[in-house]
């Protein structure tokens with residue numbers, strides 16, 4: 001008869017005693033810690049104080065930014081990605097660099113003393129301990145590589161990706177720039193509400209299922225690098241000859257390090273999971289442990305002939321199942337509905353791996369428990385076990401659905417990338433696409449197919465997703481626009497607008513302005529451009545378009561104000577002065593108009609339109625002699641352009657008009673004839689006396 005075993009410290013609770021892998025610990029276990037036979041760590045309180053202070057400082061940092069609107073950029077290792085990718089030197093990069101350098105000397109200490117996720121895990125572990133739960137580690141020999149892979153993805157692949165895979169102009173490193181201070185403190189963080197599931201998943205759920213440092217061991221990308229560098233560090237927990245192998249150190253280590261065995265075998269702790277929390281040093285009854293410098297782990301010499309064996313939780317097949325479940329969970333949930341950040345998706349993957357293995361145990365084993373809860377006993381699934389199975393099946397169903405949505409997002413993004421490639425090849429940025437008359441002529445069957453595929457896949461996400469995604473809606477807005485479905489395009493941009501952060505609303509307003517203008521909803525387009533002009537990537541382009549539309553509507557005083565704003569923002573932007581001159585001329589404010597046309601001429605001295613306008617204004621002011629050289633310049637440049645673009649009727653016509661101003665009717669007649677030949681509408685102009 002198989003008898004249920006007592007929970008062990010290796011993370012596999014409730015194994016059958018029939019299992020040949022069950023190895024009871026020879027050293028002191030958690031029961032003895034509870035019974036007070038291991039003295040309390042003095043370091044625990046000190047470390048808790050440091051971590052509490054760290055969290056208070058983090059909150060103070062956010063509040064200071066909230067109040068003043070500007071602060072030091074986030075002191076988060078993840079910010080290093082932006083330094084490596086965009087050259088933006090920020091506080092996070094400096095912090096992470098110093099942390100890595102110090103790890104090379106002192107070992108992996110930042111995790112234990114300077115990480116808010118460890119603080120969260122410690123808090124959750126402490127609360128669980130209060131209710132009698134001592135989470136045991138989930139040790140997978142494959143998932144332990146997740147942190148390093150995640151680190152390589154974040155800090156190597158992500159910075160290189162725009163250079164290696166994306167088309168230029170992103171192919172060159174832009175050079176370093178100073179981002180130590182910022183106004184957009186929260187720009188690179190997920191929405192604040194995400195903190196709630198994040199704290200629950202990366203805190204309670206991870207600690208309960210994967211162990212006290214489950215996130216560090218199975219997910220944390222920063223730990224991936226810290227663990228690697230720790231192996232080179234001379235600073236380690238070391239032992240004197242006074243060790244009696246009592247195991248108190250191992251019993252208190254929340255990083256699941258077999259301290260007593262490692263110091264016995266190597267004279268030092270070699271496990272890269274050691275966070276230098278100093279609990280083991282503090283509780284050692286013989287004061288045999290200390291933090292000191294010497295050989296690093298990679299040069300460690302084994303002092304005993306004992307084969308230290310890691311206590312893995314999983315068999316080979318279970319490892320495969322865990323890896324598959326991790327991958328499904330991670331890829332299905334990552335970024336779903338713009339809500340699940342990378343670090344949280346790693347936690348979800350780890351929990352999925354644990355649950356998949358537990359399901360397998362429930363199917364195959366007679367007795368199964370999680371921590372101190374028995375799910376199955378003597379081949380009978382207990383009610384709590386049924387609840388667990390039901391919860392896991394619901395989670396799996398949700399994961400399957402998320403995977404379906406993520407697949408369509410992925411396929412949609414591939415099609416969308418092809419659409420973007422097309423625009424890049426034709427040198428058409430978004431502000432040009434929105435009102436480009438060239439687009440219908442340039443489109444290819446391949447482009448149309450990419451638009452169609454993008455619409456199909458993103459529509460699936462939109463129609464079948466449980467929540468909406470701003471990113472998907474913006475892309476649907478664009479694809480419908482390119483497909484000529486302007487009502488749908490406007491609808492998706494409008495739906496996305498309230499979902500994005502205020503800073504990004506200007507961009508969507510800019511898109512909306514373009515769509516409304518195409519729909520002929522000019523008043524709404526003016527409002528959208530006005531809003532977009534308040535700030536953001538397209539603020540300047542939006543003001544330019546707003547000025548154009550106001551002039552088109554005949555709202556000239558407003559157009560003048562907008563163009564003045566544009567000219568103030570970019571005094572060397574010649575079209576601002578030209579258009580300002582045009583609006584003022586229509587308002588019959590001739591001297592002011594002349595002033596701005598002349599400013600435009602200084603910036604683009606060969607522009608025939610501006611020369612022509614200056615000539616006309618000078619004539620109007622009775623300064624005919626001064627006007628003549630401008631007509632000469634205008635005629636000359638128009639003529640050159642007409643020679644280069646012989647099928648452009650307008651250029652021939654304008655050349656004729658400029659020559660007429662110069663009194664050369666004979667030469668003008670030839671250009672007028674050519675204009676009429678190319679476009680018969682010019683006959684009406686001429687007959688109308690233009």
Ligand code: SF4
Pocket residue numbers: 239242243244245246247248249250259260263283284285286287288289
């Ligand atoms: S180092 Fe100290 S606590 Fe650890 S086994 Fe040796 S005597 Fe016990």
Ligand code: SF4
Pocket residue numbers: 237249252253254255256257259269273274275276277278279280281
């Ligand atoms: S080995 Fe010692 S210092 Fe390292 S994490 Fe465990 S208790 Fe802390």
